Amino acid sequence: MSFIFVVGAWGGGTSAVAGALHKMGCTGVEPFFGIGDPRTKNTFESRAYRALLLKHLSEQHLRPLTQDRSEIVQALKEFRDKLPPTATPIFLKHPLSALILPEIAEVFSPRFVFVFRPVADVETSRLRRGWGEHFGAKGASILFGQMMRFYINGTAEIFMLRYPMLLANPRLLLNAMANFVELGPKANIEAALDFIRRD
Numbered sequence: 703m704s705f706i707f708v709v710g711a712w713g714g715g716t717s718a719v720a721g722a723l724h725k726m727g728c729t730g731v732e733p734f735f736g737i738g739d740p741r742t743k744n745t746f747e748s749r750a751y752r753a754l755l756l757k758h759l760s761e762q763h764l765r766p767l768t769q770d771r772s773e774i775v776q777a778l779k780e781f782r783d784k785l786p787p788t789a790t791p792i793f794l795k796h797p798l799s800a801l802i803l804p805e806i807a808e809v810f811s812p813r814f815v816f817v818f819r820p821v822a823d824v825e826t827s828r829l830r831r832g833w834g835e836h837f838g839a840k841g842a843s844i845l846f847g848q849m850m851r852f853y854i855n856g857t858a859e860i861f862m863l864r865y866p867m868l869l870a871n872p873r874l875l876l877n878a879m880a881n882f883v884e885l886g887p888k889a890n891i892e893a894a895l896d897f898i899r900r901d
Contacts (some may be wrong), residue, residue, distance in 0.1 A: 708795035710817030714826030715865030
């Protein structure tokens with residue numbers, strides 16, 4: 703099986719990107735987590751994967767709950783091994799993934815889609831939703847920093863995506879992303895386009 707991890711900040715466009723992958727033909731690990739926001743009707747965020755992350759990482763403080771990284775590696779392996787086989791890439795997304803990128807790379811040998819959005823826009827999204835500070839500019843700065851360090855120092859396959867550019871030129875970027883995740887001509891680009899334009 704192949705795995706795609708969509709990584710970015712809360713309010714940073716990762717739900718739109720994960721949703722586009724889902725519409726293209728990638729497989730999500732359902733059921734998905736909902737946040738009750740009319741603008742984000744589906745987060746495309748696996749409840750099981752979210753529960754795993756929250757068990758080992760602090761959402762508020764954006765750091766591991768233990769210094770023993772082998773625990774998260776073992777938890778990821780157990781999660782991976784319980785997934786049913788599928789012919790299409792499996793996608794997973796959650797902002798906390800940014801804190802354990804080396805561990806994810808070790809367990810899954812995945813492709814990453816890194817989603818960046820201006821920090822000011824992330825903060826605007828936080829304020830609109832009435833979320834805590836770590837869900838806005840404060841958290842985005844930490845998460846984006848972790849992502850960039852991993853990109854610079856690591857060897858994983860990473861597709862760097864600026865969310866405003868996806869909105870400005872969706873067909874070009876969706877086609878590029880489909881090729882990156884190895885869906886190629888099998889990708890339902892029109893369904894993904896329709897989703898992005900309505901999102």
